[in-house]
Amino acid sequence: MVVSEQARVSLVTGGSRGIGRAICLALARPGDVVAFNHFDPDEEAATETLKLIEAKGAKAYAQKFDVSDPAQVAAFVETLVNEHGRLDVLVNNAGITMDNLLVRMSLEQFERVLKVNLVGTFVCLQAAAKVMMKQRSGAIVNLASVVAAIGNAGQANYSASKAGVVALTKTAAKELASRGVRVNAVAPGFIETDMTAKLPEKIVEAMKATIPMGRTGQPEDVADVVAFLCSDASRYLTGQLLHVGGGMYM
Ligand code: NAD
Numbered sequence: 001m002v003v004s005e006q007a008r009v010s011l012v013t014g015g016s017r018g019i020g021r022a023i024c025l026a027l028a029r030p031g032d033v034v035a036f037n038h039f040d041p042d043e044e045a046a047t048e049t050l051k052l053i054e055a056k057g058a059k060a061y062a063q064k065f066d067v068s069d070p071a072q073v074a075a076f077v078e079t080l081v082n083e084h085g086r087l088d089v090l091v092n093n094a095g096i097t098m099d100n101l102l103v104r105m106s107l108e109q110f111e112r113v114l115k116v117n118l119v120g121t122f123v124c125l126q127a128a129a130k131v132m133m134k135q136r137s138g139a140i141v142n143l144a145s146v147v148a149a150i151g152n153a154g155q156a157n158y159s160a161s162k163a164g165v166v167a168l169t170k171t172a173a174k175e176l177a178s179r180g181v182r183v184n185a186v187a188p189g190f191i192e193t194d195m196t197a198k199l200p201e202k203i204v205e206a207m208k209a210t211i212p213m214g215r216t217g218q219p220e221d222v223a224d225v226v227a228f229l230c231s232d233a234s235r236y237l238t239g240q241l242l243h244v245g246g247g248m249y250m
Contacts, residue, residue, distance in 0.1 A: 014094030016046040018193030022219035026227040030057030067120035090128040117161035173239030182238040189245020213246030
């Protein structure tokens with residue numbers, strides 16, 4: 001089935017839960033196609049997200065694979081494009097943390113976080129860019145983090161990966177702009193998801209105290225900004241990083 005001109009085909013990485021699920025739902029309009037991958041140990045969250053997307057009248061696809069595996073990424077993108085004729089939106093949302101103080105961090109911890117967060121973003125960006133450059137349109141949004149700008153004790157691997165995502169966003173934006181493809185990034189502050197639920201209470205309280213708006217964020221707070229960056233309302237915007245953190249970083 002090739003979708004109509006108005007319908008949008010979107011791919012969201014790490015879409016099973018948290019911010020990724022909220023992005024899938026913010027993008028899903030009646031008649032659209034929303035595909036996502038995940039790397040959860042089970043299919044529970046992914047199945048729920050599939051149902052929620054379909055309830056919004058969009059066609060939904062989900063598959064479990066590691067976002068940093070080029071062969072699986074290429075196969076997923078190919079299937080989507082063969083089936084629907086195009087790819088309009090890519091949101092590089094999949095990400096992990098493996099926190100440890102710098103002097104205690106193993107090389108494996110450093111490399112794994114770089115692999116998923118930065119290499120994964122590169123692999124998906126490259127696969128999507130090939131399709132979008134040919135069709136001369138597309139919007140890509142990458143998930144960075146406030147810690148790329150300010151650093152965070154215990155997150156040498158994570159903050160470095162996200163700073164890499166910011167630089168990658170700007171470079172891709174420059175390379176793809178003349179082909180009608182926009183590339184932007186969002187940097188969430190403290191958002192309530194599984195990722196932040198595992199942080200110790202003391203750290204959470206200290207972080208909350210640095211948020212001028214006085215509350216932590218919800219996944220939807222980020223998803224609405226991502227949806228704006230994927231929409232025609234942001235048609236003259238590329239290479240930008242929007243901080244979504246209640247003023248945590250200005
Ligand atoms: P989460 O842990 O709730 O969900 C992560 C998602 O990524 C899941 O769907 C998971 O299956 C998927 N994933 C993990 N590893 C993967 C892999 N190797 N391959 C494919 N998918 C994989 O996380 P979240 O809080 O929703 O974070 C989403 C994004 O936002 C991440 O990039 C994260 O770094 C970023 N972010 C989050 C916060 C926050 O406060 N929660 C702050 C700044 C940035």
